[in-house]
Each structure stands twice: as C-alpha cells, then as structure tokens.
Amino acid sequence: MLATTSRRRPLGRTIVHVALALTVAFGTLAAAGGYWAVIKAPELVRSPLDPAVIQAARTVPRGTILDRDGEVLARNQKDANGELFRVYRGESISQVVGYASSRYGRAGLELAYDAELSGLGGDPVSDALRKFGTDPYDPKDLTLALSLELQRAAVRALGDRKGAVVMLDPRNGEVLAMASTPTYSASALADPATADRTFKALQEDEDEPLLPRATLGRYVPGSVFKIVTAIAGLGSGAVTPRTTYAEQPGAEEDGLVVDGFRIRDGHHLFTGSERLDLVGATQVSCNIWYALTGLETGGADLVEYAERLGFGEPLPFDLPTAISQVTNGSGDDPGGFVDDVELANAAYGQGETFVTPLQMALVASTVASGGELRRPRLVTAMTGERGTQTIGPHTVRRVLDGGDAAAITEAMVAAVETERGQQYTSGAKVPGVTTAGKSGTAELGGRGEPHSWFIGFAPAEAPRVAIAVLVEEAGRGAEVAAPMAGNLMELWLDSSE
C-alpha cells in the first residue's frame, strides 16, 4: 500500500471509472433494444395484442384458406356496413381452421396464422423490404394438406359421438384429415349478425364443441399405447421380437401379480399355454406380455422413447397441442413412476398415461415411415403477392431403426390380417390392401364405457396413410374405432391413387 498522502489521487481516474460504468449501462440498453426489436420481434408483431395486427384485422381482407385440392375453406364477405367477415366451408373444418371473429377473437389456424392471413407476417427480409412499399399489408392465402372430402367423411363417421380422427401421410407428415366432434358453425361465430347468440350457446354446451379434441383432448390410451412400449422395448434393446416370458402363459388364468397388483388378460381361451412373442402378444393384445416388457425396459427408457415420439412437450405443429404423458412424474422411480405397478400399467396404456389423438397418429406414422418422426403439417404453402412460400416435409428425428420398425409393423399386420387378431380389430382391414393396426379399449376406472381407440396404417409394405381414431366412451376398440378407421383409410387409398 502506498503512503497515506499518496492515496489522494486525482479525480480523473475515478471519472474514467464512472464513464466505464455508464458505457456498460448504455451497452446493456443497446443489447436490450436488439433483443426486442430483432430477436423477439417476429413473435411480438404477430401477437393478436399488437395494435398493428388489430388495425389490419379491421381494414385488410384476410387471405383465403384452401384445402389440398384447391377447395375454398375460408373466404371473406362484406356485411351491410361494408365491414369484412369470414365465411367457412361447413362445420367439419371448424376445429382445424377455427374462426376469426371481430368480437370473439380467433381460434385454430385463424389464430395461429393470424399475422400471415392479415398480411403482417413474413420473413425478416421481406418485412424490411415491405417498409419501402406503399401498401404495408401482404395477406397470404394458406394451402392446407387437408382433404375436405376426407375431413367430411371423418366427421360423418364420428356422427353424433364425441371423438377425434387424425389421418397423416407417413411419407411427409401431411395432415390429411383432423376431425373432432362435436363441432360447431364457425361461420355463425364470424358473422356479426349471429355471433353473440352462437357464442353464448356454445359456451353453455356441456359437450364442449369448441374443444379441438384431436389436438387438445387428453385421453387414456389403453392398448394402443402398447405400440409405444414395443418401440421403447425394441429400441432400447431390452427385448427382441422373439422375447417370451416363462411366467406369461401361467399367469393368463389368474392374472400376473406385480407388487400385489393383479394384471389380467382375456385371451386365455384362444392362446391357452402358448408362450407369446411380440407378434403373438400384439395379435391378442396381451396385457401381461406388455407389462413384463415394460418392466424389462424400465421406466427411464420407456419415458425416453415416448419423448422421442413427441411426449412430454407440445408437438411441433401448426396448432397448439396438449402435452401427452406416460406418467405424471410424481414418483421417485426412474422416469418418474411411483412404483412397478404404475410402470406395468403404463406399459399397456392404463396408469397415469394420457395422450392426444394427434400424438397417437404420430406413433402409427412413425412405425409406418420406418422409424422416423416427421413433423405433422397442416399448412403446406403460403401464397402472397410476392410469390409462394412452400413449407416442406421435415424429419424431426429418427426414433428407432428400420429393422425394429419392420418387426412392429409385422406385429400390427398380424393384429389386423390374421383371424386371431381380427377378434380385436374387426373391420379395420382395407379390402385388397395389407393393413397394420392396433386397437385399444381404454378403461376409465369404472366411470361409464371405455374409450374406443384404433391406430394403424396402410398399405403395410408402402404406407400412404396413418390413422388414429378415438371415440369417447363408445366401448371396445374393435367394435367402434377399428371399422371406422378401415373405412376412412379405404376411402383415402381409393381416392388418392
């Protein structure tokens, strides 16, 4: 340390320190400016809260929405006062396209693509260029992968039951149909003359017609979840397609006891003392084989493979999706399971497992595509005055290798094509086409009828369509969902080629 007197330094040094502090402070401001004006800007300027978005909505015609064949799904019309409002092509598309109402906001694609439809969105370059033009708005027309014909057929098939159908093209992730019932009249909501009455009635409806069940409904999956367990078991190497369990045939009569909990099966009559492997267990939907496979795989790998399929976070999709889960993660066992009982139950789709129909369609589609998860796509192109921007297929990740996918396909084909399997999947077969699938009967713990499920794809050797059908509280999967899926896949395969 210096002598006392020399500690009295001139002021200049400390002033430089003050200047440095202010430099840092102003640098922070510039960085914050960059964060909001550049990094966060694309999100903020598309928000429905942005005054520019609100202003545009009142004055600029929105872009039209077309299906894959060019059928107009949403267009504009002028009311008596010259203000614009939206008209939609029937009720079947309401859960996908949504509505744009001057009073009740937006929903569905009308919400998700609000900025593009009202002409505000775009890539940063065209945004920058637009500022030099005279008309700041460039509304985009959206072209969807959806087929209006197939969508209508799916809604008609569900009829007055509550449920959802999701149909994907496994080769490129295109969403061919995404039906949710009950549905509603989006046109009546968008028309100022009927909006109030319609909205009030919809809000009071106990069947929640405004809920897009395909993307936001979360359901117990039952046996359709076994395909996820098979993916995790084979993918992690815990089991092979030839794996059998010594305890399985013996336990068929009285059930398999896991930590005091008894897992039962109903196929003893057909299989007797047969030791089942992947194909055999999938054919008759053997709970015990799948419970044992789940235990063999372990909670950590089961959850990890489910997450590779899209569980655990919102799906990468045009519309918001609910999060599908294998377990609610409250336990301390690997993967978040409470104990082996929960893990064993989850392995055949009971327990704390909840899924969206879209997620299960992705499971089927992933097996169909040889193990690759493809991003589901509703919007395939956006057309504005400066040309068309296509949104191409995107492989999110490889979930499992082609050999394992082929083994699971073989098991799913057996479940639909063989006589033994058809007791569980009656009507799912598309005539003349090798069909793969898995039904599910999701028990709701004593409350009413189980949910009826089916997931599958066809043709098995070169899949062009994957499907998930869910019908709420409709009984066994074989009776309701499976024939519906068969008919819809047939309709699509016939009409598309």
Add this chain to the structure above:
Amino acid sequence: MTAASRRAPANALPRILGPIRPRPRWTEARLLALAAIALVVGSVSLRLGLEGEFGLANAAGLGIYLGALGLAHLAQVLAGRRTDQVLLPVVGLLGGISLLLMQRLPQGLVTLGEGEAALGLGDVQLVWLVLGIAVTTTIAIVVRSDAWLRRYKYTWAAVGIALLLLTFIFGADVAGQRLTLRLGPIGGQPSELLKVILVVFLAGYLSENRPLLIEQDTRLGPLRLPPLPYLAPMVAMWAIALGIVVIQRDLGAALLFFAVFLALTYAATGRLSLVVIGLVLFLAGSALMANLFEHVRDRIDIWLDPFADPLGAGYQIVQSLHAFARGGLLGTGLGNGLPMVGGRLPIPEIHTDFPLAALGEELGLVGVIAILGLYFVVIQRGLRIGASAADDFRAILATGLALIVGVQAFIIAAGNLKVLPLTGVTLPFVSYGGSSLLANAVVVGLLLALSDRGVEPPPPPSSATGWRRRIQRGSA
C-alpha cells in the same frame, strides 16, 4: 483549509458581462449545420409518412426552432467564450427530434389556451424548447464565476429540501403521484430542479471534505471507511430518496438521486467501500419499500412479467415492447408507425414516458442506438469537462451534471426496454414537459459555462495538477 474557503474575498460576486470579443466557433457551426440537415430531412420524411406529400411537416415550427439554435450559436460567438462546441449541436439535435415527435403525435394530448389560440402538443413543446435554448445560452454566456454556487452549498441544500416539503404540502396529486407544485398560473415539477440543486450541494460538500474522506480511515470489520461522521450525508441522502418514494411516490427520481449520489461519491473519493455500502442500503431500502408499499411491489411484479397481464397492469410496458418490435431494425419510417386502434395511441403517456418507444418504432433499432449514442456524447463531453476542470469543485459539479443527464436517460430508456422497472422520469431533452426541459437546459448551460477555459482563473489548486494538464493536452 480548502480551496474554496481560502479564496472567497467579499468582492467575488459574479461578474455579469465581460468585455465582448467575438470568437468564431467553427466546430459548433458545422455540427449545427449537420443537425439542421438531419432535422429538415426528418421533417420531410415525417410529412411523407403522415400525408404522402412532399414538403416540410411543420415548416414554421422547425424554422423557429432552427432559428433559435442559430441565434444561440451567434450569441456565443459574440460572447467570445471558449466553451465546449459539441454540447449545443448534440442537445439541439435531441431537442429537434423531440419537436418532430411532438408534432407527429396527436396534438390533442396537450392543449394550452382555448379556442382559436389554443396551442397543441407540438406548439407547446416548441415554446419550451425555445425557452430552454434561451436559458442554456444565457447561463453559458453570463455565468463566469461559480462562487455563488460553491459558497452557499448548505443554502442550496435547504432550498432543495424546502422545495420537497412544499411539494409535499401544497402539491397536487396527479395519477397517484404528488410531483406538481402550482404557484398561481405556473405549475412545475420541483424534483426536476431538485436534481440540479442536489449536484451543486454534493459538489460543494465533497470537494470541501475530499481530503478527509480520502485520507482518514475508520475500520469497520473488513471495510475501511471514511470517518463515520462524514457518512452522515450518505444516510441523509438515503433517507431523502426513501422520502421521495414514500411522499411523492416517485421511484424514478429516488433512483436517479441515489445513483448520481453514489457515482459522485465514488468519483470524489475513489472508495469502492462507499459504493458497496450504498448498494446494500439501496437493496435494503428497496426490499423495505417493496414490503411496505403496494405500488412499489406492483411495479416490480409488472417488471418481472408484464406479459402475465398484457391488457391490464402490464399494458404500457407490453405495448412499448411491441412498438420496438414493430420498428425492427430500420423502423417503419417517421409518421408510419404507432397504429391507432379505436382512435387511441398504442401506448398511454407516450409523450412523457415512452418517447423512446415511439422513436424505436419509427426509427428502428438503428435510430434507438443513434439516440443512445447522442446521450453518450453528452455524457462524454460532460465527464471530459469534469476531468479537465481546474479544481475539485468544478470537476465534481461537471461530473454530476453529466451524470444527471446520463443516468436519467438510462433509467427511462431501461424502463421502456424492460431492463429496469418502469419509473416515470422523463427522457432528457426529448420528453414533453416544461420542468424537465428547463431543468436540463440549466444543466447544459452550467456544463457550457464550466467548460470555459479562458475566463475565470481557477482557485489555487489543492492538489497536484500534472494529471489535469495531461488530460487537457490529450483532449485538446
């Protein structure tokens, strides 16, 4: 004995006017010409944006403003003082940007007078701006001695506290804050003037006691502090800052006072321990306030997550961020931004609290950084005047004046950008408001007067001056 008290002959009253020897100020003239070109181009761009026609948005207003700047320049040339030549053009450009912005906003935001003679927002701001230029120029020319400031520091402190008390007792409540004092027809916000008085007092106090504060130690655990009695002003400042929060509900002014106080104390003493203690006091005070007062807690909650309630409590700040986002990199262009919904501007109180957001939308990130850069130039000039000043009092005073502008600009810009909780201080030279403009005009005027190296012989130096010569040589 310090410098201030050694001199102080009875006849050291301010010399009002010296002999007139005109001296050209070419740097200032060139910079002013650049600022004028920028403002004329801006005005044309604004007219194009608003009306799609070529011409000046408000030729008379801009003409009067540029004329006033030109007169200020001429007056200084005639006065012949060797004062800083960068401050006036930079502050003039900021003021011009303010004028264009206020002409561009709906004129009904502020009206003065009635009927045909009523003045709108742009006109009122023009009046204040021209008055501000007059104040700056007058101080820059007339003030040739700082004795009246340094000799009566406790008087100034008393005036400041009296202003604060008067505001508390007689002030009018506006939007939950008691900031405005009315005397007959004239109203104003005393805290704007208070910040100048504070810096004058601190400069007097710190320069007088600097030797003591630096050289004597009191040990308090691991900390080495100045003698405890000399910490009293720090505690007093802390109390005043808290008082402003409690009484006036003015978080911004409290933050500004305390930050300027800490920075000045550090500049004068070089003791980091004081800054540390100050920050601890600040955090303790903030925690106390947040626990005691709902409005403080609300401000902090809104700051942490304005998007939690984008249509209610967080509305203002969320809309400000949207404005920056709409501006993007290059901005929408003057007159093309700020979409009105239902006849209302997107951001409430845009002309006083959010001019930076408005400019950020229309001028883009490039414009925001340029404006921040202008403030940085003001700070840099101010600190340089401080570093090359002839004695401690002037050095601390100039540093403090620069800090007032810099810290205040930082606080409100940070509030607009969600870097700090939003507080209602003005953006110096840009926000609408007479008190703010005039107080900052006084600041610039004093800085100009302090920068004069040609007139008043400095008081006998109280420490070695070699470093000052070095800096002067380096900066010349």
